[in-house]
Amino acid sequence: MTDQKDPARVAAGLKATMQNPNVSMEAKHHAQEKLEQMGAADPESEHGVPVRYAPTAGEEHRVHQLAGYKAALHNPRVSEKGKAHAREVLEASGLQAEKEPEVSHEEHMTHVLAGYKAALNNPRVSQEAKAHAREFLESQGAL
Known part of the structure; x- marks a missing residue:
């Protein structure tokens, strides 16, 4: 967490990220956003030139x-x-595609049943939908 680290060192690391040609555009955008959140946007280099990543x-x-x-x-x-x-x-492109977590059929059904049970107690769910949920839960032996 940045609140436990020296903010000047964190900002220096973020600035380095923005200047590193081996860093993805997405990481450079993220570094810029973090600098702005820290109040260190548009920092100046040792030569007085603003350091800011500007993508083409x-x-x-x-x-x-x-x-x-x-x-x-x-x-x-x-x-x-x-x-x-x-x-x-x-x-x-060098980005790892996120794989969807594998969920067993049993775990999936647990989530489905929990959703239908929640619908029964939700005041914003129509009576018709609650009746459907009740029928489904009864057919599954969950009521």
């Missing part, structure tokens, strides 16, 4: 493009073929 238009487009591929991995409307393509693109 092409880099900015690529960052947005990769973010779209990341979002596709979690979008239920994207086909498995589309998700596989998104993983390939992310891995080819």
Whole structure:
């Protein structure tokens, strides 16, 4: 946590990240955001020149493009073929595609049943939906 570290050293590390050519555009954006949160935005180098990472238009487009591929991995409307393509693109760009956690059928059913049980006690759920939840829970022997 930065509140337990020397803020000057943290800022120095973030500035170094922004200047490192081996660091991804996403990491440079993150470093800039952290500097701004710390109140160290637009710091000056030893030569008096402001140090701020400014991506080119092409880099900015690529960052947005990769973010779209990341979002596709979690979008239920994207086909498995589309998700596989998104993983390939992310891995080819040096980013690790997040793998969805594997959940057993039993664990999945536990979550489903918990959701239906929660619906029964939620005042914002319609009576029709509560009736459906009750029927499903009864059919599963969970009521």
